[in-house]
Amino acid sequence: MAPSYQKSKEMFEQAQMFIPGGVNSPVRAFKSVGLNPPFIAKANGARMWDVDGNEYIDYVCSWGPLILGHRHPAVMHAIQRCLERGTTYGAPTDLELTLAQMVVEALPSVEMVRMVNSGTEATMSALRLARAYTNRNKIIKFEGNYHGHHDSLLIKAGSGALTHGVPTSPGVPENIAANTINARYNDLELLEKIFSEIGQEVAAVIVEPMAGNMGVVPPAEGFLQGIRKLCDQYGALLIFDEVITGFRLSYGGAQAYYNVMPDLTCLGKIIGGGLPVGAYGGRKEIMQMISPAGPVYQAGTLSGNPLAMTAGIATLEQLQQPGVYQELDRKSALLAQGMAQAAKAAGVEVTFNRVQSLQCCFFTKHQVNDFASASTSNTKHYAIFFKSMLDQGIYLAPAQFEAAFVSLAHSDSDIERTVEAAFNAFKAVAQSQ
Structure with missing residues (x-):
C-alpha cells in the first residue's frame, strides 16, 4: 500500500498562502521531482518521521550538518x-x-x-x-x-x-x-x-x-x-x-x-x-x-x-574520536557499492561519484567531472527513482544535482534496507524506458 501524505499536502497548501512557494528554501518545494514535500515532525539518529506518520531513513541530514545523525x-x-x-x-x-x-x-x-x-x-x-x-x-x-x-x-x-x-x-x-x-x-x-x-x-x-x-x-x-x-x-x-x-x-x-x-x-x-x-x-x-x-x-x-x-x-x-572518518568511509562505500549493484541488476545505466561520506547517483552513462557532464543526467529518471525511494521510506535529496550524506548514525542494516529499496526503484526506472 502506498503511504499517505495527506496532512503534508494540506500543510503545503496552507504554507503557500503565507510563505513564497510554501518553503523557506527553494529545493524543499520538491519541484524538480514533481511532488509535494512531506512536512517533517521529528527525527532521531538516522531516521525522520513526517506529520502523516511515515518513517524515513534520512540521507539528506539537513543538507550535511548532521554528520552524527539527528539528536546525538x-x-x-x-x-x-x-x-x-x-x-x-x-x-x-x-x-x-x-x-x-x-x-x-x-x-x-x-x-x-x-x-x-x-x-x-x-x-x-x-x-x-x-x-x-x-x-x-x-x-x-x-x-x-x-x-x-x-x-x-x-x-x-x-x-x-x-x-x-x-x-x-x-x-x-x-x-x-x-x-x-x-x-x-x-x-x-x-x-x-x-x-x-x-x-x-x-x-x-x-x-x-x-x-x-x-x-x-x-x-x-x-x-x-x-x-x-x-x-x-x-x-x-x-x-x-x-x-x-x-x-x-x-x-x-x-x-x-x-x-x-x-x-x-x-x-x-x-x-x-x-x-x-x-x-x-x-x-x-x-x-x-x-x-x-x-x-x-x-x-x-x-x-x-x-x-x-x-x-x-x-x-x-x-x-575527534579515533576511527570516525574511517567508519564514515566504510559505510559510504558499502552504500555506493550496493547501489551500483542494484542499478546493474535492474538494467539501468548510472554513474556513481563518491568522496568519503558524500555520494551521488547520476542517471547518465557518461563520466561526470563538470557541470556540462552532470547536466547529461536524466532528471526524469531521477524523479521516478526518488518517488519510489520515498514511498519505500528512503529520504534522498529532492533534486538530481545534490549530494547524499552518510552519517555515523546510519547502521549497516539501514544501508542494506536502502539498497533493497534502490533495486525496486531502479526497476521502476527501467520499466519507464
Whole structure:
C-alpha cells in the first residue's frame, strides 16, 4: 500500500498562502521531482518521521550538518545545558573562543576565524575581504559551484569563454555581474587562459574544493594545485568554500584531504552541529583587516550564538574520536557499492561519484567531472527513482544535482534496507524506458 501524505499536502497548501512557494528554501518545494514535500515532525539518529506518520531513513541530514545523525546525545545534552543559561547575549562568550580555537587547530590554512550565521554570509564576507586585501574587483568562480545567494555569485557564464558573467536572478545589477567571471570546473587550461588575459585584475578565485552542488564531483588530479599556482603567480587569493566539505571529508577539511592550502576558507553546516552557523578564516595578515581590527566592515547580532557554538563544539569533540572518518568511509562505500549493484541488476545505466561520506547517483552513462557532464543526467529518471525511494521510506535529496550524506548514525542494516529499496526503484526506472 502506498503511504499517505495527506496532512503534508494540506500543510503545503496552507504554507503557500503565507510563505513564497510554501518553503523557506527553494529545493524543499520538491519541484524538480514533481511532488509535494512531506512536512517533517521529528527525527532521531538516522531516521525522520513526517506529520502523516511515515518513517524515513534520512540521507539528506539537513543538507550535511548532521554528520552524527539527528539528536546525538552529546550534542543534545550540551545544548540543553547551554539553554539553561540563556540563548543569546550580543556579547562575547567563552564558547566563541573555544570553537574558534578548535577550527584553527583543525584546518591547516586557518590562523584566525570570524563566526557568522550562514554559509552565504561567510562567502559574501570572504569576497569583500579578498577585494579589500588585493585592492582588486574581479572574482573567478566555477560553473556548478554554489556559494550562496548574494549578488556577486548569482552569475552564469556569458556567451563566450572569457566573457563577463550575466545575472541568473532578477535584482542582481549588471555592473556587479560584470566583475564575476565563470570558469569550467576541472578545466585548468581555460583558467590559465582567463588569468593570462585579466590576471592582474583578479581579487580571488572561489571554488568548492570538491563540488557538492552539482551532485558530487571531485577535483581532477592537479586541478586544485593548478589553481593555487595561478593565484600565487598573479597575486590573487584562493578561497575554498568548505561549507559542505569542512569536517566532512576529514577533520582538516578538503584542504587537508587534498593537501592544498587556500588563503581563505568558508565554513558552515557541521561547525554548528545542526544549528544555523557560518564562519570564514585564513591567514592572520588577511583576517586582521576585518573590523574592529581593520577597515573591512562586517558584523552580526547573532554571530557566535551560544547555542550554535555549543552544538558545534560538541560535534567536533565527537569527530575527534579515533576511527570516525574511517567508519564514515566504510559505510559510504558499502552504500555506493550496493547501489551500483542494484542499478546493474535492474538494467539501468548510472554513474556513481563518491568522496568519503558524500555520494551521488547520476542517471547518465557518461563520466561526470563538470557541470556540462552532470547536466547529461536524466532528471526524469531521477524523479521516478526518488518517488519510489520515498514511498519505500528512503529520504534522498529532492533534486538530481545534490549530494547524499552518510552519517555515523546510519547502521549497516539501514544501508542494506536502502539498497533493497534502490533495486525496486531502479526497476521502476527501467520499466519507464
